[in-house]
Structures are given as structure tokens and as C-alpha cells.
Amino acid sequence: MEIQALEESAEELYEHAPCGYISTLPNGTIVKVNQTFLKWTGYSREELLGGKRFQDLLAVGAKIFHETHYAPLLQMQGAVEEINFELVSKSGRPLPVLANTVQKKDEAGKVLLHRTTVFNISDRKTYERELVLARKKAEEAAKAKADFLSMMSHEIRTPMNAIIGLSNLLGQTALSSQQHKYLQILQTSSENLLNLLNNILDFSKIEAGKVSLEExxxxxxxxxxxxxxxxxxxxxxxxxxxxxxxxxxxxxxxxxxxxxxxxxxxxxxxxxxxxxxxxxxxxxxxxxxxxxxxxxxxxxxxxxxxxxxxxxxxxxxxxxxxxxxxxxxxxxxxxxxxxxxxxxxxxxxxxxxxxxxxxxxxxxxxxxxxxxAQGEEESTGPAEYLSDSQILRGVRVLVAEDNSVNVFVVSQFLRKWGIDFEVVENGHQALEKLQQRTYELVLMDLQMPVLSGYEATYTLRNLPDERFRRLPILALTASARPGLEERVDLAGFTDYVGKPFKPDELFAKIAQYVTLPAPPPSPKPLPEEKREPPTAAVDEALPPPRFSFEKFRAMAEGDTQGLLELSTLALGNTEQCKHDFQQALEERDAEAFEFHAHRMKMTLELLQTHALWAALQKGRSLLTNGTWTPDRSHAAVHAIHQELDALIAALKEEVRTVSACLPPVSEPLARPQPVQHP
Incomplete structure (x- = not known):
């Protein structure tokens, strides 16, 4: 009796277990099923044991998965675990389940049965849907917060641009001591407010995952x-x-x-x-x-x-x-x-x-x-121009801005720097002006009536004239929306300047993207009898060189022999790089071009070869922007060689002039000793 009771208890446990049990033949025909599985699917035992196969209960997609993955995997491994299927109940209601199947074999290794345990995961699927919905709502809330902060940033930064800009201008006027004190308080408060705004926006960007590390x-x-x-x-x-x-x-x-x-x-x-x-x-x-x-x-x-x-x-x-x-x-x-x-x-x-x-x-x-970092030190960029506020004099700039206060602030600084500028109120007017007159740079506000800065720039970049693809266009924006850099880049802007901007930042950005004329060479006076005039061929064939020996000569610190050595080395390197740049451009080797430019950078920075740097930049862009053609490559080589030839001719003249200043060889030179810095 005890054994019989135990067997009945085991059968009851099988029938009413919290999971479904089914046994099938190797072809999938169901031969045994428990009550739990029948309850879930709505079938009677007779309906399932009358020739139904396990795969007949599956949804269409699950049937395909059964044939292509489940059955081959079971045959190969002898068991499968945690397979997600969707059953279809008798009423047509879908039933998501997890199935675990193991093969039952005889002594000869022949497969007799497949025993499958089925877990109902309807509740888990509901939780997953709720989690997905909650995540979607959280993302929408985060986007709404980012949009709100972006909008508020633009609204706050626009008047802040006026406050900070006018404070800077006011500081350049004659003020009483009391007015100067009030101005200091105004500037400090403006900076604190701007820092507060920047912190909130930085935090928002980090939270939205829009901040990444550069290297x-x-x-x-x-x-x-x-x-x-x-x-x-x-x-x-x-x-x-x-x-x-x-x-x-x-x-x-x-x-x-x-x-x-x-x-x-x-x-x-x-x-x-x-x-x-x-x-x-x-x-x-x-x-x-x-x-x-x-x-x-x-x-x-x-x-x-x-x-x-x-x-x-x-x-x-x-x-x-x-x-x-x-x-x-x-x-x-x-x-x-x-x-x-x-x-x-x-x-x-x-x-x-x-x-x-x-x-x-x-x-x-x-x-x-x-x-x-590997290689030589690099220069700090456009900051070198800041010492001369008139270096931008005569540069032609178009300003597209619809806010009158912003126009006033920008105009004051551009006028102070001697820039030749015109102002338009929307992107449509900007397109008209740019096709009527040649400008060296454009300051373009993003949000304008009629045609926005994005639309105007995108349209301009797609015009057939090649000069519009080379024209530097700087976006003026008070927005700090995450992804702004990507959107500005896609529209075709060269760079952007955030509002409110500091005068030095705007100055540096303009100086960075326009070709600046270098001051004419100003050699130290030498005795007339020791001068050797350059050959007539050089004077007639070459344009005035756009570089300066001022920094170059300062490096020698009055040491004539040292200046001769420095000039000779620079001459040799410059002559060699003519061939190197031409070969890199003709072979479309961007890496080699970058290497030669980097190697020559210190020499060219000392000689302030702004026009040559501009020519090199155009050559570099052909190799990196996918715009290389044989004709463009030839034109870039010609422009680089033209500037290098002028520089080489001037270096040869410098070597001759300095050599003439040296005493005879019989008179030993007293070379100054290098200063030992602590």
C-alpha cells in the first residue's frame, strides 16, 4: 500500500507540476503530456495524443526556428536548454515559453523519446514589455529635458552675449573709478552666470551620453x-x-x-x-x-x-x-x-x-x-596672431545675423580689427551677397528667418563654383544642444563660435581660417659694401615673398655664425621638401604628406610662412577629403612650389648676406656660450 501511495503521489506531482511536461517521438509526435501543459494550451489529452506533433503547436516563426536550429542542435548535442518558443493555444492565444529538451536512448544508443520541460514566461514577457516602455518613456523624458535645456541655453545666451560683449566694449571707454567698480561687478556676475549655465549644460550632455573623449x-x-x-x-x-x-x-x-x-x-x-x-x-x-x-x-x-x-x-x-x-x-x-x-x-x-x-x-x-606623443612639438596655433590686433586688417568678411544687438557687438570688434565686413539679416541674403562679391570668411548665425544658417550653408556648399566649397564658414550659435558639432559638420560649416564669445576667441577663430599676409622682411642693416643684390631673374620671376625672418634671426641671438648655420639648414630642408610634397601629392599618400608637413612645421613657423601654410592646407585637404583629381593635384603642387621657390630664393640671399658679414677665417670667432637655465 505504501509503495502504491508513493507511485500515486509521484504521478500527481507530474500532472500538476508548475511546469509543463511532454514526451515526443523523434519526429515530434506527442506521446505523453501533463495536466499543466493541457491547462495552458486549452487542448484535451485525447486531442494532443491523437497524432499532434510538438512543432504543430508552434507559431510560424517558431516552426522555422525549430527546423533550422532546434532540431539540428538537439540531434548534435543530445540536449538543448532555454530555447524561447511561442506556442499557439487552442483558442489562438500566443503563449511564450522556455523549453528544455533531452533525448532518451536505449542501450544501443538509438533515440527513443524526447523529454521536454516547458516554462510559461508570459509574466516575464509582460515585465520586459513594461521595462521597454519605461525605458522609452525615460529616453523621451531625457530628450525633452535636453531640448528644454538647449532652448533655455539659446534664450539665456542671446542676452548674455549682449551683456558680456557690451561690458567688454564699455571697459575700453573712459570711466570714473566708481563706474569701473560697477563694471567689474557686472563682468564678474556675468561670468558667474555663464559658468552656472555651462555647468548645467555639461551635466546634461554627460547624462545624455553625448560627451566622448578625444585623443x-x-x-x-x-x-x-x-x-x-x-x-x-x-x-x-x-x-x-x-x-x-x-x-x-x-x-x-x-x-x-x-x-x-x-x-x-x-x-x-x-x-x-x-x-x-x-x-x-x-x-x-x-x-x-x-x-x-x-x-x-x-x-x-x-x-x-x-x-x-x-x-x-x-x-x-x-x-x-x-x-x-x-x-x-x-x-x-x-x-x-x-x-x-x-x-x-x-x-x-x-x-x-x-x-x-x-x-x-x-x-x-x-x-x-x-x-x-611621438614626434616634434607643435605650435599652439592661431594664438600667435593675437599680439597684433591689426593682422586682420583688410580681410573681407560677411556677417549673417538677424539680432541687432549681436550685430552691434560683432561689428564693434570687427571694426576695431580693421576688417572689411558687410551684414545681412538672413540666409537668403547671404547667398545673394556671396554670389555677388568675394569674401574670405563668413560668420553665419544658425537661427535666422527666411533661410536658416544650416540651409544657407548646405545650399552654398552644393553650388557648382569650387570657391564656395573652400570658403571658411563659421557658425555663430548660442545653442549647446547635444550633437551640435555633428549637425554643424553635416551642414558644411568649417567650425563654430559659441555665443557669448570672448573677443580673443573670435579673433583667433578668424585668424585661424583666413590666409594672413605676413609683414615684409625687415633685415638688419648691413654695410653697403657687403651686400650682394639678388639676381635679376629672381626679381622678375617671383612675387614678393610672404614670410618674415624676424623670429628666425631672433633665434640666433646676435650670433652671426649661428644664423648662417640655421639659414643653411633651413635652405637644405626647404629644397628637399619640394620633391617630398610633390611626390606625396602625386602618389595620393596622405600619411607621407602629413609627415613632411610636420617635419617642416618648426622651420616654417619661425619663418612665418602663412601663404605656404595655406597652400599646404589645400594640398592636405585634397588627400583627406576625397577631392583629389590629377588637375587639382597639379594645381596644388604648383601653388606649393611657387611659395617654396620664393622662400628658397630668400634663404639663399640670407645665406649670402650673412656670409658677407663674417670676418675672415683667420680671425677666430668668439661664439657666445649658451645660457644655462635652471
Whole structure:
């Protein structure tokens, strides 16, 4: 009786288990099924055991999967697990299930049966649909938030552009001491408001996943000292000592994202100065580990300021959180700066740590692993032009802007720099003007009536005239919408300038994209009897050279023999690169062209060969933008050779002139000793 009761209990467990059980022949014919499976599908036992196959219960897509994947896999492995099928019940209602099947074989290895366990996953599918729907709603909410912040950014930045621009202009007028004080307060408040806006937008971009790390060559020492000089003014106003300590083993040139690293260090150093009333602030960079390919640097920012209470240390990296309510009242801020820094470091696989003692100071630190940069040092770009505010005099610029206040601000600066400019109010007028007159650069607002800046630029780039594809077009935008860079690039803009802009930033952008005329050479006066005039052939065949020997001669520091050596080396390199550039262009070898340009960059920067750099840039664009043709390549080679020939002729004249200034060989020269810098 006990054995019989046990067998009945086992049968009951089989019939009413929380999962379905079916047994089928190798061809899929169902030979046994439990009550749970019958309940789910709505069939009677007689209906299923009367010749129905398991695959007959499957939806169309599941039947295909059964034949192409399930059956072959079961035959090969002898078992399959967690296969997702969709059954069709007797009423036609779909039933999502997970099936686990194992083969039952006899002693000879012949397959007798397939035993399948079926789990009903209807609830799980419902949860998955709810999760997908919730995710979709969250993404829509995030997009709505990003759109709202973008719209508010544009609305706020437009009047901010006027406030900051007019403040700069007002500072250039005669003011009383009291007016100057009011102006300083206005400028400080404007900068604080702009920083607040930028922090909120940066946080929004990071949250939306629209921020990525770049990897480009940068001078880390230059970056650190630039941040130091930018913030040291505020420290001096408070009487604080700011120290920069850079380990000698830290290489000058590394690969990374200087903008993101600069943002982190600027935030930390700015906070340290902000929360320190007396004492000092230190920014240090020390090598943790170095290999031939990469280097790990520990960055520390320490201060002797107010410190952070122990119970608040764990919360300083939380968004919209500050060390205390009193700090917010006294110092202001959003509590987003450290959160943004931490999230940027997470993108590098790093994290920030904080150590602090209330009333005695705070230290923020983080490690960063960066690749070493290869090759020679690069110049810092267009900043070299900023020392001469009239270098842009005569440059022809078209301004497309519909906001009268913005037009006034931009016009004041362009007029000050001697730029020949015209203003139009919409993209349609801009297209008409550009086809009527030649301009060297366009400042194009994105949001304008009649025809937007996007539409006008896209239309212009598709006109048949080649000059419209080469024309530099800078977008003027007060928007900070995630993905703006991609949209601007797709429309055909060369670059963009954010509003409100600083005068130096706008100046540098214009200087970067126009071909600047170099000042004429101004050689040092030499005795008439030692001058040798250049040959008539050179004078008649070549245009006036567009370069300057001023920096070149300054490098020699009055050493005539050194200047001769420098000139001779430059002459040899310049003659060689004529062939190198031509070969790279004719063979469409962009990598070789870039290598030769990089190798010559220091020499050409010293000689201020702006026209040659412009010709090289056009050659580079043929190789990188997919616009290479034999005719264009020939024209680019001709333009490069024309500038190089002028430079070579001038270098030969320089060598002859300097040689004539040297004393006879019998009179030994007293070469000046190099200065030993600590």
C-alpha cells in the first residue's frame, strides 16, 4: 500500500507540476503530456495524443526556428536548454515559453523519446514589455529635458552675449573709478552666470551620453601653466600663494583630451582658490608609473582653506550637493562641478579621491594614464596672431545675423580689427551677397528667418563654383544642444563660435581660417659694401615673398655664425621638401604628406610662412577629403612650389648676406656660450 501511495503521489506531482511536461517521438509526435501543459494550451489529452506533433503547436516563426536550429542542435548535442518558443493555444492565444529538451536512448544508443520541460514566461514577457516602455518613456523624458535645456541655453545666451560683449566694449571707454567698480561687478556676475549655465549644460550632455573623449597631441605642461596663469589673478586678489609642482619625469607632450583634463583641473584649482581665504594653493603632477608607450600621472590640488566636515566627504561628488548650506549662501555655485569632474574621470577609467580636515584644508587627487606623443612639438596655433590686433586688417568678411544687438557687438570688434565686413539679416541674403562679391570668411548665425544658417550653408556648399566649397564658414550659435558639432559638420560649416564669445576667441577663430599676409622682411642693416643684390631673374620671376625672418634671426641671438648655420639648414630642408610634397601629392599618400608637413612645421613657423601654410592646407585637404583629381593635384603642387621657390630664393640671399658679414677665417670667432637655465 505504501509503495502504491508513493507511485500515486509521484504521478500527481507530474500532472500538476508548475511546469509543463511532454514526451515526443523523434519526429515530434506527442506521446505523453501533463495536466499543466493541457491547462495552458486549452487542448484535451485525447486531442494532443491523437497524432499532434510538438512543432504543430508552434507559431510560424517558431516552426522555422525549430527546423533550422532546434532540431539540428538537439540531434548534435543530445540536449538543448532555454530555447524561447511561442506556442499557439487552442483558442489562438500566443503563449511564450522556455523549453528544455533531452533525448532518451536505449542501450544501443538509438533515440527513443524526447523529454521536454516547458516554462510559461508570459509574466516575464509582460515585465520586459513594461521595462521597454519605461525605458522609452525615460529616453523621451531625457530628450525633452535636453531640448528644454538647449532652448533655455539659446534664450539665456542671446542676452548674455549682449551683456558680456557690451561690458567688454564699455571697459575700453573712459570711466570714473566708481563706474569701473560697477563694471567689474557686472563682468564678474556675468561670468558667474555663464559658468552656472555651462555647468548645467555639461551635466546634461554627460547624462545624455553625448560627451566622448578625444585623443590628440597636447602639451601637458603648457596646459597646466595656462590654467595657473588664468586663475592666478583671483588668487592674487585674495593674497594667496599659488604653487605649481610638475615632476621632471612628466613629458611635455602626451596624447589625450586636453579640453576635458583642463576642465577638471580648472574646476579643482578654481574651487581651491574660492574656498581658501589665507595660505596657499598647490597644483601638482607627479609620475606614478612610466613605460616607453604611456605614463601614469597623479594630479593633486591642495589648499589651506575651510575644509570639509567628515560626515560630508562622502557626498561632495553627488550632483547639486555642497559641503554645507552655509557654503552655498556664502560662495554660491550649483554643486555640479565635482560631479562633472568625477563623471569625466570615469570615462578615463579613473576616479577622484578627497582628503580633508575641517578648517585646515582639502586635497583632491586622481591618477590618469596617458599615451606618450611621438614626434616634434607643435605650435599652439592661431594664438600667435593675437599680439597684433591689426593682422586682420583688410580681410573681407560677411556677417549673417538677424539680432541687432549681436550685430552691434560683432561689428564693434570687427571694426576695431580693421576688417572689411558687410551684414545681412538672413540666409537668403547671404547667398545673394556671396554670389555677388568675394569674401574670405563668413560668420553665419544658425537661427535666422527666411533661410536658416544650416540651409544657407548646405545650399552654398552644393553650388557648382569650387570657391564656395573652400570658403571658411563659421557658425555663430548660442545653442549647446547635444550633437551640435555633428549637425554643424553635416551642414558644411568649417567650425563654430559659441555665443557669448570672448573677443580673443573670435579673433583667433578668424585668424585661424583666413590666409594672413605676413609683414615684409625687415633685415638688419648691413654695410653697403657687403651686400650682394639678388639676381635679376629672381626679381622678375617671383612675387614678393610672404614670410618674415624676424623670429628666425631672433633665434640666433646676435650670433652671426649661428644664423648662417640655421639659414643653411633651413635652405637644405626647404629644397628637399619640394620633391617630398610633390611626390606625396602625386602618389595620393596622405600619411607621407602629413609627415613632411610636420617635419617642416618648426622651420616654417619661425619663418612665418602663412601663404605656404595655406597652400599646404589645400594640398592636405585634397588627400583627406576625397577631392583629389590629377588637375587639382597639379594645381596644388604648383601653388606649393611657387611659395617654396620664393622662400628658397630668400634663404639663399640670407645665406649670402650673412656670409658677407663674417670676418675672415683667420680671425677666430668668439661664439657666445649658451645660457644655462635652471
Amino acid at each position: 590628440k597631441r597636447f602639451n601637458v605642461r603648457q596646459l597646466i601653466y595656462g590654467i595657473f596663469h588664468g586663475l592666478n589673478v583671483k588668487a592674487e586678489e585674495k593674497g594667496l600663494a599659488v604653487r605649481v609642482e610638475i615632476d621632471e619625469q612628466v613629458p611635455a607632450w602626451l596624447m589625450g583630451d586636453p579640453v576635458k583634463l583642463g576642465q577638471i583641473l580648472t574646476n579643482l584649482l578654481g574651487n581651491a582658490i574660492k574656498f581658501t581665504e589665507e595660505g596657499s594653493v598647490t597644483l601638482a603632477a607627479r609620475v606614478r608609473e612610466a613605460t616607453p608607450e604611456a605614463i601614469s600621472v597623479d594630479f593633486h590640488v591642495s589648499d589651506t582653506g575651510i575644509g570639509i566636515a567628515p560626515d560630508r566627504l562622502a557626498h561632495v561628488f553627488e550632483e547639486f550637493s555642497q559641503a554645507s548650506y552655509d557654503i552655498n549662501l556664502k560662495y554660491g555655485g550649483t554643486g555640479l562641478g565635482l560631479t562633472i569632474c568625477q563623471k569625466l574621470l570615469e570615462m578615463y577609467g579613473s576616479t577622484m579621491k578627497v582628503e580633508s580636515e575641517l578648517g585646515r584644508g582639502t586635497t583632491f587627487s586622481f591618477p590618469l594614464r596617458l599615451k606618450r
